[in-house]
Amino acid sequence: MIAAVSWVPKGVAKSVPSVADPPSKEEIEELIKASDLERSREDSGSEEDDQEMDVDAAKQTGEVSQALAVASALGRSSKVNKSETKFDDIADGLQELDMDNYDDEEDGIELFSTGLGDLYYPSNSMDPYIKDEDDDDSEDLEDMAIKPKDAVIVCACNKDEFSNLEVWILDETSDGDSNIYVHHEVPLSAFPLCTAWLDCPLKGGEKGNFIAVGSMEPAIEIWDLDIIDEVQPAVVLGGIEEKKKKKGEKVPIKYKEGSHTDSVLGLAWNKHFRNILASASADKQVKIWDVDAGKCDITMEHHTDKVQAVAWNHHEPQVLLSGSFDRSVVMKDGRLPSDPGFKWSVTADVESLAWDPHDKHLFVVSLEDGTVQGFDIRAAKCGSASDLKPSFTLHAHDKAVCTISYNPLAPNLLATGSTDKMVKLWDLSNNQPSCLVSKNPKAGAIFSVSFSEDNPFLLAIGGSKGTLELWDTLSEAEVARRFGTTAS
Secondary structure (H helix, E strand, O other): OEEEEEEEOOOOOOOOOEEOOOOOHHHHHHHHHHHHHHHHHHOOOOHHHHHHHHHHHHHHHHHHHHHHHHHHHHHHHHHOOHHHOOOHHHHHHHHHHOHHHOOOOOOOOOOOOOOOOOOOOOOHHHOOOOOOHHHHHHHHHHHHOOOOOOEEEEEEEEEOOEEEEEEEEEEEOOOOOEEEEEEEEEEEOOOEEEEEEEOOOOOOOOOOOEEEEEEOOOOEEEEEOOEEOOOOOOEEEOOEOOOOOOOOOOOOOOEOOOOOOOOEEEEEEOOOOOOEEEEEEOOOOEEEEEOOOOEEEEEEOOOOOOEEEEEEOOOOOOEEEEEEOOOEEEEEEOOOOOOOOEEEEOOOOEEEEEEOOOOOOEEEEEEOOOEEEEEEHHHHHHOOHHHOOOOEEEEOOOOOEEEEEEOOOOOOEEEEEEOOOOEEEEEOHHHOOEEEEEEOOOOOOEEEEEEOOOOOOEEEEEEOOOOOEEEEHHHOHHHHHHHHHHHO
């Protein structure tokens, strides 16, 4: 499945990504410790399992010893009286083969000869069967190069208990053709749930190219997309403290300072304050992180159930929105975490939410019951949460609406995706939503949709089938009729 998709702005990715250095001894030890810690958490402490493993190990050791004994006997067979060994036939066969002199050449015998004699070339460059290493290197560099006009899409995937990030390249040629392929992959230690791209320069310079990943674990991993074959994230926010465990000892889980204590369900990067990342968790908390310092600055506990999504306002970057399974949406000023903020009640569990990039007062929320609701924060000045009614309620899908995406160029154009396997495009003009197009992209249950900033009418789609789908929404007649002028 594809749990989340994120676009990387064109021209940001390094033209030729670096290859990671092999892990140091210390890094390998850290990985081993982390693996041991994970196993200790999953281990039920059953002594019967340990005993079975010991028996299997002893059995395997016995089989190895027996094999070594046989090999030793074979090696001594030429020195042992044939009447006293049971390997007479084997020893006779080895003696007849004369294995000690096997590699000695005999005159007049040409093994693997063509019958015309072996050809000899004074140098490798003259031999047509030997390829120039420089040619190989140049071809490899060309294959790995990312051009400034290439579109880059990052998919958070899981297949057969293996989790990873797939970095896709969309290469659009001058003649209108396109080629899409996986450039490289990044292994993940846990099932991914959400991603957020960020350009905070964590390794110096003016900008970086990183992706933050929230997963079933409490830690948030931040990976450098300009490095391939990397085995460890550049930064880890929170997580579980590593502690050595003795056999049979139950060690209580201890979390790092400021860490979430459950799965991370939503992430949002602040484009204006580029070192700031917000996170939503199943532990009912919303946290604001300084990714450059690698620490949690603010923890907010204004929800009473799992927090599914967070989003920063595009025009007022200190304003943060959060949606929860407690059927509420809360808007708060990140500078005033103790302030109660404003609260809206919704009709079902929140699945996702998004600020309108064209109007700082508007946002939409998608819900588990298949509806999408729109709100205007200016109405929040009028009363309490019970009086804050939605601007519109849209029965968008037959099942949960897991994902929504505003078009960054065309006002009022919204994409929705659902576990009913459908993706729909809506015109929200005048708070009277109308469906423009409904499509089954053959991606299974839809978990993530996202419009591209660089090619605004290109929609990336990820779902339960694990295949990345791209939809040129402007090719749809109704979209072109309503928003074609905006596109041009």
